[in-house]
Amino acid sequence: xxxAAYLQLAERSREIHLLRSVAAVLSWDFETYxxxxxxxxxxxxxxxxxxxxxxxxxEACVGDWLKSAEQFGFDPESEESANVREWRRAYDRATxxxxxxxxxxxxxxxxxxxxxxxxRAESKFSLFEPxxxxxxxxxxxxxxxxxYKESPYDAxxxxxxxxxxxxxxxxxxxxxxxxxxxxxGQIQNKPVPETFLDGHYPIDGQQALSNKIAAAFxxxxxxxRIDTTxxxxxTTLGPxxxxxxxxxxxxxxxxxxxxxxxETGHALYEQGLRTDRVGLPSGDAVxxxxxxxxxxxxxxxxxxxxxxxxxxxxxxxxxxxDIARYSPAELACGxxxxxxxxxxxxxxxxxxxxxxxxxxxxxxxxxxxxxKVSDLPEAWNTRFHELFGLIVPDDARGALQDIHWSLGSxxxxxxxxxxxxNAAQLMFxxxxxxxxxxxxxxxxxxxxxxxxxxxxVHQHGRKYLPAELMYRATGEPTQARYxxxxxxxxxxx
Amino acid sequence: xxxAAYLQLAERSREIHLLRSVAAVLSWDFETYxxxxxxxxxxxxxxxxxxxxxxxxxEACVGDWLKSAEQFGFDPESEESANVREWRRAYDRATxxxxxxxxxxxxxxxxxxxxxxxxRAESKFSLFEPxxxxxxxxxxxxxxxxxYKESPYDAxxxxxxxxxxxxxxxxxxxxxxxxxxxxxGQIQNKPVPETFLDGHYPIDGQQALSNKIAAAFxxxxxxxRIDTTxxxxxTTLGPxxxxxxxxxxxxxxxxxxxxxxxETGHALYEQGLRTDRVGLPSGDAVxxxxxxxxxxxxxxxxxxxxxxxxxxxxxxxxxxxDIARYSPAELACGxxxxxxxxxxxxxxxxxxxxxxxxxxxxxxxxxxxxxKVSDLPEAWNTRFHELFGLIVPDDARGALQDIHWSLGSxxxxxxxxxxxxNAAQLMFxxxxxxxxxxxxxxxxxxxxxxxxxxxxVHQHGRKYLPAELMYRATGEPTQARYxxxxxxxxxxx
Numbered sequence: 006x007x008x009a010a011y012l013q014l015a016e017r018s019r020e021i022h023l024l025r026s027v028a029a030v031l032s033w034d035f036e037t038y039x040x041x042x043x044x045x046x047x048x049x050x051x052x053x054x055x056x057x058x059x060x061x062x063x064e065a066c067v068g069d070w071l072k073s074a075e076q077f078g079f080d081p082e083s084e085e086s087a088n089v090r091e092w093r094r095a096y097d098r099a100t101x102x103x104x105x106x107x108x109x110x111x112x113x114x115x116x117x118x119x120x121x122x123x124x125r126a127e128s129k130f131s132l133f134e135p136x137x138x139x140x141x142x143x144x145x146x147x148x149x150x151x152x153y154k155e156s157p158y159d160a161x162x163x164x165x166x167x168x169x170x171x172x173x174x175x176x177x178x179x180x181x182x183x184x185x186x187x188x189x190g191q192i193q194n195k196p197v198p199e200t201f202l203d204g205h206y207p208i209d210g211q212q213a214l215s216n217k218i219a220a221a222f223x224x225x226x227x228x229x230r231i232d233t234t235x236x237x238x239x240t241t242l243g244p245x246x247x248x249x250x251x252x253x254x255x256x257x258x259x260x261x262x263x264x265x266x267x268e269t270g271h272a273l274y275e276q277g278l279r280t281d282r283v284g285l286p287s288g289d290a291v292x293x294x295x296x297x298x299x300x301x302x303x304x305x306x307x308x309x310x311x312x313x314x315x316x317x318x319x320x321x322x323x324x325x326x327d328i329a330r331y332s333p334a335e336l337a338c339g340x341x342x343x344x345x346x347x348x349x350x351x352x353x354x355x356x357x358x359x360x361x362x363x364x365x366x367x368x369x370x371x372x373x374x375x376x377k378v379s380d381l382p383e384a385w386n387t388r389f390h391e392l393f394g395l396i397v398p399d400d401a402r403g404a405l406q407d408i409h410w411s412l413g414s415x416x417x418x419x420x421x422x423x424x425x426x427n428a429a430q431l432m433f434x435x436x437x438x439x440x441x442x443x444x445x446x447x448x449x450x451x452x453x454x455x456x457x458x459x460x461x462v463h464q465h466g467r468k469y470l471p472a473e474l475m476y477r478a479t480g481e482p483t484q485a486r487y488x489x490x491x492x493x494x495x496x497x498x
Numbered sequence: 499x500x501x502a503a504y505l506q507l508a509e510r511s512r513e514i515h516l517l518r519s520v521a522a523v524l525s526w527d528f529e530t531y532x533x534x535x536x537x538x539x540x541x542x543x544x545x546x547x548x549x550x551x552x553x554x555x556x557e558a559c560v561g562d563w564l565k566s567a568e569q570f571g572f573d574p575e576s577e578e579s580a581n582v583r584e585w586r587r588a589y590d591r592a593t594x595x596x597x598x599x600x601x602x603x604x605x606x607x608x609x610x611x612x613x614x615x616x617x618r619a620e621s622k623f624s625l626f627e628p629x630x631x632x633x634x635x636x637x638x639x640x641x642x643x644x645x646y647k648e649s650p651y652d653a654x655x656x657x658x659x660x661x662x663x664x665x666x667x668x669x670x671x672x673x674x675x676x677x678x679x680x681x682x683g684q685i686q687n688k689p690v691p692e693t694f695l696d697g698h699y700p701i702d703g704q705q706a707l708s709n710k711i712a713a714a715f716x717x718x719x720x721x722x723r724i725d726t727t728x729x730x731x732x733t734t735l736g737p738x739x740x741x742x743x744x745x746x747x748x749x750x751x752x753x754x755x756x757x758x759x760x761e762t763g764h765a766l767y768e769q770g771l772r773t774d775r776v777g778l779p780s781g782d783a784v785x786x787x788x789x790x791x792x793x794x795x796x797x798x799x800x801x802x803x804x805x806x807x808x809x810x811x812x813x814x815x816x817x818x819x820d821i822a823r824y825s826p827a828e829l830a831c832g833x834x835x836x837x838x839x840x841x842x843x844x845x846x847x848x849x850x851x852x853x854x855x856x857x858x859x860x861x862x863x864x865x866x867x868x869x870k871v872s873d874l875p876e877a878w879n880t881r882f883h884e885l886f887g888l889i890v891p892d893d894a895r896g897a898l899q900d901i902h903w904s905l906g907s908x909x910x911x912x913x914x915x916x917x918x919x920n921a922a923q924l925m926f927x928x929x930x931x932x933x934x935x936x937x938x939x940x941x942x943x944x945x946x947x948x949x950x951x952x953x954x955v956h957q958h959g960r961k962y963l964p965a966e967l968m969y970r971a972t973g974e975p976t977q978a979r980y981x982x983x984x985x986x987x988x989x990x991x
Contacts, residue, residue: 020546027543031523042721043739046776050520050736053513228535243543246536283539 010073011085014092017067019284021058028054029242037232037250063100071096084287087468091286094167101150110143114413121411128401130382133411138378140413141371148372158372161416165293166423168470171369174419177426177485178362184489185359186392192343192355192496202339204327206258214258214324215251215265218317222303223455224249224269225276237264239271239300244280244288247272258325259340266308270300273455277463286467293417294483295462295471297424298431305354306432306491307454311337312447343496345393347402355492358425359392364407364418372415427475429488431462434479503566504578507585510560512777514551521547522735530725530743556593564589577780580961584779587660594643603636607906614904621894623875626904631871633906634864641865651865654909658786659916661963664862667912670919670978671855677982678852679885685836685848685989695832697820699751707751707817708744708758711810715796716948717742717762718769730757732764732793737776740765751818752833759801763793766948770956779960786910787976788955788964790917791924798847799925799984800947804830805940836989838886840895848985851918852885857900857911865908920968922981924955927972 028051035047061067071093079086117136124133148157156171163169212231220226228245237251249268254260274296282288290296307313314321314333321336322329331339343353349360367385370376376384385404386397397403409417435457436442445453461478472482521544528540554560564586572579610629617626641650649664656662705724713719721738730744742761747753767789775781783789800806807814807826814829815822824832836846842853860878863869869877878897879890890896902910928950929935938946954971965975 023543023546026539027520027524027547030527030543031520034523034527038723038725040719040721040723040739040741042718043736046519046736046738050516050523053516054520225535226533228533230531230533232531243536243539245539246533248533 008074008077010070011077011079011089014067014070014074015088015285017061017070018088018092018286021061022284022289024054024058024061026241026243028058029240033240033242033248036234036236036238059099062096067092067096068100084282084468088286091167091467094163098151098164101152102147103150106143106146106150110140110147110413113139113143114411117413118408118411121405121408125401125405128399128405130400130405133405134378134381137381137410140410141378141415144413144415145372145374156369156373158369158416161372162419163416165417165420166471167292167467168472169294169423174365174423177483178358178365178419178422180485181358181422181426181489182362182392184485185355185492188489188492188496189343189345189355196344197338197342199342199344201342202259202331202336203256204258204325204330206255206325206327208253208255210324210326211253211258211261214317214321215262217320217324218262218308219249219265219269221449222266222269222273222307222451223276224272228276229272231265237268239268239275241275244278244283247275258328263304263308263340267300267304270303271296273303273458274299274463277455277459278466279464282466288466291465291467291469291474292423292471293420294423294427295474297421298427299458299462301424301428302432302458306428307446307451309337309340309354310495312443313337314340316447316449341496345395347389347395347397348406355496356393358422358488361418361422363388363392365422367404368410368415368418423471423483426483426485426488427471429491430475430479430481430484431458432491433487434461501567501570503563504570504572504582507560507563507567508581508778510554510563511581511585511779514554515777515782517547517551517554519734519736521551522733526733526735526741529727529729529731552592555589560585560589561593577775577961581779584660584960587656591644591657594645595640596643599636599639599643603633603640603906606632606636607904610904610906611901614898614901618894618898621892621898623893623898626898627871630874630903633903634871634908637906637908638865638867649862649866651862651909654865655912656909658910658913659964660785660960661965662787662912662916667858667916670976671851671858671912671915673978674851674915674919674982675855675885677978678848678985681982681985681989682836682838682848689837690831690835692835692837694835695752695824695829696749697751697818697823699748699818699820701746701748703817703819704746704751704754707810707814708755710813710817711755711801712742712758712762714942715759715762715766715800715944716769717765721769722765724758730761732761732768734768737771737773740768751821756797756801756833760793760797763796764789766796766951767792767956770948770952771959772957775959781959784958784960784962784967785916785964786913787916787920788967790914791920792951792955794917794921795925795951799921800939800944802830802833802847803988805936806830807833809940809942834989838888840882840888840890841899848989849886851915851981854911854915856881856885858915860897861903861908861911916964916976919976919978919981922984923968923972923974923977924951925984926980927954 031047031050031054035044035051039047071089074085074089075093079089113136117133117140120136121133124130144161145157148160151160153160154170158171162171162174216226216231219231229247229249231249231251233252234250235252237249239247239249241247249265249272251261251264251268274290278290279288311334314336318328318333318336328336341354343355345356346352349357349364352360363385366388367376367381370384371378371381382400382404389395389397389403409415435454439445439453439457442454445451462474465474469477475481475483524540524543524547528537528544532540564582567582568586572582606629610626610633613629614626617623637654638650641653644653646653647663651664655664655667709719709724712724722740722742724742724744726745727743728745730742732740732742734740742758742765744754744757744761767783771783772781804827807829811821811826811829821829834847836848838849839845842850842857845853856878859881860869860874863877864871864874875893875897882888882890882896902908928947932938932946932950935947938944955967958967962970968974968976
């Protein structure tokens with residue numbers, strides 16, 4: 006069932022994976038514990054590792070092995086066939102861009118990120134504009150080299166969400182927009198003050214509580230740990246090493262608590278990948294939209310509910326006495342607060358996807374050449390007013406708020422919304438397929454849900470493209486209506 | 499002044515250094531924060547990196563560059579010449595052992611370490627005996643391949659202390675033995691109880707105090723940090739990244755405090771290496787005996803004194819209120835407690851080197867074939883009684899107590915004593931050369947001492963062999979009498 010070329014590809018793939026996992030350890034340390042003066046040499050170490058990995062993957066022999074493996078005639082349904090497909094995608098993406106362009110793009114990104122930090126601090130788009138213009142220009146060059154069928158945007162999102170296109174995303178987001186704007190109009194009558202849950206929540210109590218909840222969800226602390234960083238993330242340092250970070254706000258326990266639930270969802274996905282496939286595509290996470298579905302599912306569908314607070318109220322009060330001032334229902338109400346605001350990362354469940362829609366429209370227009378970078382702030386502010394009914398006060402709270410474009414990541418934003426849609430759709434399917442799931446969750450019996458996700462999502466790695474994975478798990482590719490129904494049920498009942 | 503071959507060697511040397519610094523990050527994480535299940539893959543990552551580094555260094559082209567650089571005719575006093583000398587030493591050591599023997603030694607070490615853990619736990623030398631026999635046998639094979647002039651032991655210690663021989667060590671240790679046994683007889687009349695300083699010392703207070711002292715010594719926290727591990731160590735992860743670890747005992751502040759001073763000494767050496775020589779021998783620490791001199795100097799000559807406690811008493815009381823029960827003189831008395839005991843790592847300043855003498859005699863006899871492994875415990879116990887006047891109660895407190903031999907590290911122990919001797923000799927020279935040094939130290943003005951060490955020791959890296967480095971700094975190669983005088987002055991006055 007195997008060809009020699011396939012085995013060589015697999016060995017090379019494992020070696021590259023090992024190098025990248027080494028880099029992941031260095032990056033984790035970079036984000037958590039590195040002393041400030043050590044940063045420049047760490048950058049050298051990381052560049053070296055990435056260059057080695059890139060070189061190992063783009064050597065001519067890899068192209069020869071790929072051709073040979075493609076001609077071998079693996080069963081199209083086989084894991085081998087899927088791995089060859091994924092190697093081919095990655096190989097073509099990596100080899101079609103000349104080294105000069107790769108280097109120019111890296112230099113541009115580095116400078117752009119610095120400029121963005123400055124521009125955002127001063128809320129002056131003009132400081133960032135020339136850098137973003139350069140990024141868009143170079144990105145358009147790359148896109149032409151990669152190739153695409155319809156929109157140049159498709160070649161970008163393919164990096165994050167293999168197989169999906171702008172044409173497929175548009176109607177889904179439009180359907181969502183109509184429903185969300187409508188829903189928002191109905192909810193705004195019952196506001197909860199922003200400071201509703203504010204209190205004094207000592208950090209060790211927050212840690213004890215969120216550790217218990219992460220463990221209850223199924224996070225394996227013998228294969229992970231939780232550290233503190235300014236920007237929370239989940240990362241994988243090896244097959245049994247999925248780490249989480251969070252940040253604590255002593256007045257607002259929910260910042261860290263829901264952050265940990267979110268990152269736990271990501272880590273549970275990684276902990277559910279097949280450890281006998283380490284270093285192969287079939288042992289790797291398939292896409293950002295699927296990854297985000299796992300974080301959103303645990304954070305919002307499991308954690309941001311009245312049932313959750315009925316169950317965890319007593320434990321939470323034990324670790325954080327100030328929580329005792331609220332009933333479970335009040336806690337649920339507080340963490341489900343809906344209020345349009347300017348900043349995406351602070352957005353609630355209902356308005357969140359409107360932020361994404363806006364970004365998707367902007368970057369699509371930029372990459373298709375329909376919008377000039379210099380016109381971006383005005384276009385952003387106009388559209389923001391249409392969607393949210395609010396006037397953007399400055400660029401820091403407008404087109405400058407996100408880091409993504411400064412990093413050269415265009416085509417990334419829609420995966421957040423795809424994650425939300427997939428979460429609702431998977432949860433709907435899980436409720437149909439697991440007898441008594443709502444009761445199990447209400448009792449804190451999270452194992453059946455996790456097993457279902459392991460079986461239907463995690464264990465497949467990249468064997469199926471995201472759309473097929475969703476189809477196999479839920480009977481349909483990604484739809485908007487499950488999320489719309491979920492939000493309506495949750496916020497209008 | 500340069501040859502092309504030299505530049506290629508330098509580039510290769512920097513690349514290997516970078517790979518090993520990457521491994522150092524992974525090892526640091528392994529010791530501090532790794533989740534338990536992540537250990538096996540971490541071992542794979544580390545083996546991969548070490549194999550890559552080894553391969554890069556032992557390629558035939560490196561041998562060619564070396565020959566060419568050696569023939570280029572660098573000034574023998576130049577840095578280039580010293581670097582070529584050090585690359586040659588390392589290259590010959592790395593290439594003279596066939597791969598089969600390297601692998602057999604690695605396998606033997608791994609199994610021996612496991613066996614040693616078990617043997618020590620059960621205090622049964624017989625469990626460790628066959629493994630140690632194998633290690634000695636393979637080490638003798640390696641030694642023959644490396645070559646040596648007089649004793650096979652010389653080829654071993656050369657790895658840790660370049661240039662020194664068993665013939666040089668013997669008379670120094672003998673002189674030390676006579677003086678120490680004599681000194682011990684005079685001190686034992688005034689014992690301090692082992693529990694003299696016991697109290698309640700909260701960990702955050704211990705941390706605050708030892709951080710202040712490390713910073714006062716000159717440790718740059720922007721290029722380092724202190725974490726907690728079972729076995730304390732100092733390690734370098736990059737040119738501006740020298741980290742320390744310690745362990746806290748809530749009843750005994752001195753365990754961590756003097757541990758931190760010790761590791762700070764190591765880290766100060768590494769922080770004093772030339773950052774414009776990163777990856778070259780001239781930018782690397784020269785030997786274990788010099789390294790240990792730096793840790794012992796700060797720990798014992800600076801920290802374990804009445805002057806130190808006069809200066810730090812008030813600060814210590816602030817962070818650790820239980821310390822207020824003691825006067826500065828009593829604190830100094832407590833941390834200078836002398837009492838012969840069975841365990842090397844718990845030994846005081848006077849008996850410590852007797853422990854080393856014993857190990858040196860044993861491993862020298864083993865490697866020269868004058869002692870059979872099966873006879874080791876009896877030889878150990880007999881000699882221990884002669885030196886300490888105590889009867890070893892079991893092997894766990896005798897020949898099984900140290901990990902070194904199970905790791906295949908024979909020839910390592912004398913570097914501890916060399917460190918002690920070098921510390922006393924350097925301190926004597928510093929006092930002669932720095933006007934008012936005792937007053938400066940008494941006032942906490944540590945900068946002049948650190949500057950002197952930077953100039954006379956740290957900045958030279960491996961440019962000089964340890965004996966020449968000591969000669970240049972102090973006017974003599976390593977001698978026993980400075981340490982003997984130091985101990986007599988300190989403990990008989």
